[in-house]
Each structure stands twice: as structure tokens, then as C-alpha cells.
């Protein structure tokens with residue numbers, strides 16, 4: 001993946017010659033926003049829905065519409081450890097998934113309740129075709145009186161799954177909301193840092209990771225004999241865990 005991407009960028013520059021001698025796997029590069037990286041063969045179910053903000057609003061491709069649990073039902077509104085609000089994604093067949101992305105309800109207008117229902121704590125369970133648990137994890141994103149942001153929550157799955165269950169254990173206010181639930185084959189969220197042992201002028205390695213096809217990393221060729229000393233070029237990618245953590 002990274003070889004293809006970097007080489008594609010370099011081919012357009014003609015003059016560059018480079019060898020990647022070490023890469024920390026697994027990695028992928030800025031692929032989450034591309035349509036062919038997105039997985040769409042799943043349906044969603046929710047344990048609670050409010051009025052017209054039903055679970056299909058979390059899979060309509062529109063960040064400005066959202067699913068909302070039924071806050072008008074006092075027995076089934078505020079998500080808690082005892083009574084989680086559950087969203088389940090069921091794939092049409094076992095599907096290899098890299099990352100799940102929860103897009104929170106958007107906006108920053110507290111008068112409109114934009115932050116209501118954003119996830120503070122959730123348990124994720126990945127299941128195979130026999131409904132057996134492949135892995136599960138619980139994540140705390142916000143605690144106490146913290147107001148959750150509308151920053152995406154990326155959950156690393158990296159497995160072949162039939163179902164993914166999201167148990168929302170805590171959310172802001174008395175409801176649970178989600179603007180979009182997305183799945184990707186791979187994610188750019190797995191690295192926190194990239195470094196290269198060589199770069200020419202301002203063509204730093206970051207230029208290969210900026211999601212802009214018009215900029216590129218370029219190893220140093222303009223320094224006479226030094227060019228050989230700077231090859232092979234090492235590119236190191238440091239992985240990170242899921243986001244966000246506050």
C-alpha cells in the first residue's frame with residue numbers, strides 16, 4: 001500500500017530514485033476517504049430509536065442527519081452500564097474490516113443540543129459467522145462533566161467479522177446519537193508519526209501523507225556524492241491506537 005502510494009507520487013516526478021528498506025507494518029496511507037476503501041455491505045439495527053431519527057440516519061452518507069435513541073421514553077433513554085443502548089452492524093457475509101468510524105452528531109451549538117447523545121464510553125464486540133466473539137474492548141473517551149466533541153471515533157477492528165456490536169455505556173445527556181457509522185478496509189488512523197532518513201529541500205516525508213496528490217516526498221539527489229550515502233532511504237511509520245482519547 002505505502003509502496004504503491006509513494007511510488008505513484010514519485011513516478012510523476014521522474015527524477016526521484018529511492019528504496020524503502022524498512023517499513024513498520026501494518027500501515028496504510030490516507031485511504032479512509034476514498035470510495036473504494038469504504039465497506040457498504042452491512043445493515044444497522046438499534047435497540048432504541050426516536051421519532052424520525054431512526055438508525056438508517058446513521059447510514060445515509062449525511063453527517064448532518066443522525067440516529068437518536070428514544071429520550072422521550074424514560075425507561076429506555078439514558079445509556080448506562082446497566083442498560084446500554086445497542087447498535088449492531090450486520091454484514092451480508094463475513095467481511096474483512098480494518099477500522100470502524102463513528103461520526104458523532106455534528107455542530108457546536110449547545111442551545112440546539114448538538115452535543116447531546118455523543119458517546120463517552122462504549123463496549124465493542126466483534127462476532128464471526130457463528131456469532132462467536134472474536135474480540136471485545138471497552139473504551140472511555142470522556143469522563144465526568146466533559147462535553148464530547150464531534151471528532152470522529154476510530155475503532156481498530158482488523159478482523160473478518162459478521163457483526164459488530166456497539167454497546168453505548170455512557171453518553172452526554174439523556175440520549176445516544178450517531179451521525180454516521182462507517183467501515184473501511186484500512187485506515188490512516190493507525191499511525192501517529194512518519195519519518196524518513198532523507199529529504200530534498202522542503203519535500204519532507206510528511207508530503208507523502210498530506211492527502212494532497214500535488215505534493216510529494218523526494219529523497220535527496222541534489223547533493224553530489226552524498227546521494228549514495230543517503231540510500232537506502234528508511235521510512236518509519238509509528239502506529240497509534242484509536243482516537244480520540246481525552
Ligand SMILES: [Ca+2]
Pocket residue numbers: 057058059060061062063064065066067179180
Ligand atoms: Ca447521517
